[in-house]
Amino acid sequence: MMLQFLRRIRRSSVQSSNYTCLLTCVFLSVISLTSCSPDQKDAMITDSMGQKIDVKVSVEGIPSVITGNSLQTVKYDWSLVSSESLSDQLSVKVHYVNDDNRIIFQDDHSLPSLGPNISYIRDVLIPLIPRPQNIHMLIGLYSKNSDLKYVIPDETGVYKNKIKVISFKVTPPLYVDDLPEARVAFGEGWYQKEFSANQTESWRWMGKQAHCRLKGADRDLTLYIHGWIPEDRFPNKLTLELDLKDETIGTYSDLSGEFIIKLDIANERIANNETEELTITANDSFTPSESEDSDDNRVMSAMIKSFYFN
Numbered sequence: 140m141m142l143q144f145l146r147r148i149r150r151s152s153v154q155s156s157n158y159t160c161l162l163t164c165v166f167l168s169v170i171s172l173t174s175c176s177p178d179q180k181d182a183m184i185t186d187s188m189g190q191k192i193d194v195k196v197s198v199e200g201i202p203s204v205i206t207g208n209s210l211q212t213v214k215y216d217w218s219l220v221s222s223e224s225l226s227d228q229l230s231v232k233v234h235y236v237n238d239d240n241r242i243i244f245q246d247d248h249s250l251p252s253l254g255p256n257i258s259y260i261r262d263v264l265i266p267l268i269p270r271p272q273n274i275h276m277l278i279g280l281y282s283k284n285s286d287l288k289y290v291i292p293d294e295t296g297v298y299k300n301k302i303k304v305i306s307f308k309v310t311p312p313l314y315v316d317d318l319p320e321a322r323v324a325f326g327e328g329w330y331q332k333e334f335s336a337n338q339t340e341s342w343r344w345m346g347k348q349a350h351c352r353l354k355g356a357d358r359d360l361t362l363y364i365h366g367w368i369p370e371d372r373f374p375n376k377l378t379l380e381l382d383l384k385d386e387t388i389g390t391y392s393d394l395s396g397e398f399i400i401k402l403d404i405a406n407e408r409i410a411n412n413e414t415e416e417l418t419i420t421a422n423d424s425f426t427p428s429e430s431e432d433s434d435d436n437r438v439m440s441a442m443i444k445s446f447y448f449n
Contacts, residue, residue, distance in 0.1 A: 189288030193220035355409030365445035
């Protein structure tokens with residue numbers, strides 16, 4: 140490639156002094172690249188990957204060792220080094236990868252507020268992992284409405300599209316009842332579980348009304364539902380009502396896009412090793428085949444990404 144470039148220069152009508160100037164620039168560029176340390180080369184390549192955002196991020200709340208299928212409360216702190224504010228178009232990508240840099244699970248989400256300093260708490264369900272593994276939490280920023288890439292600095296000042304902020308170890312649960320869905324039996328109104336292409340995400344669609352049975356324990360338990368409602372399917376925002384033993388335990392209105400429901404269920408409501416029926420009712424639903432070129436005739440309301448009761 141370099142030889143072809145030099146031949147094109149010789150065939151041009153530019154004066155020899157200009158040749159010298161141009162060749163000097165080319166060779167200086169090559170020399171500078173080959174003389175850089177590996178870290179400097181990586182920094183140069185990384186810097187060109189996207190628009191820089193001078194921001195610092197830290198997380199708290201994740202212990203060094205975690206049991207799989209457990210709910211963790213993570214506190215995020217963002218601070219801008221510059222005087223600008225983060226755009227409301229930006230979202231956070233959170234990828235949890237193992238030592239082989241393979242994404243095990245993720246928790247991408249929108250920034251909940253704006254300003255030079257942002258703090259918020261987010262519940263994260265750590266999935267079941269069949270064998271003990273080291274997990275590294277990688278964080279970056281992106282825009283859903285733009286193809287523009289963003290890079291943020293790591294602790295050494297190198298800009299990357301994702302930076303590592305914390306590492307921990309995940310071990311399998313010790314007891315059968317702590318396995319995923321051990322305390323949940325899905326019944327009428329639920330569809331089969333589906334998976335993303337890379338198997339890092341899964342979900343179940345529910346109909347307009349969905350039933351399941353919850354198994355109690357000798358302690359208070361937490362019901363955690365992480366879902367998503369397609370905004371373009373409903374003229375108005377959705378409402379979900381939760382009924383346990385024919386008693387309403389929660390009504391959640393104005394739901395659109397991502398949502399999280401978290402409820403503490405007292406031990407008195409469901410006796411140890413007994414089950415009670417939970418009914419989730421939506422005020423509206425849609426059928427894909429009625430509004431697009433699809434043969435999917437399912438009646439659906441909300442996509443449930445995580446359903447945790449433990």
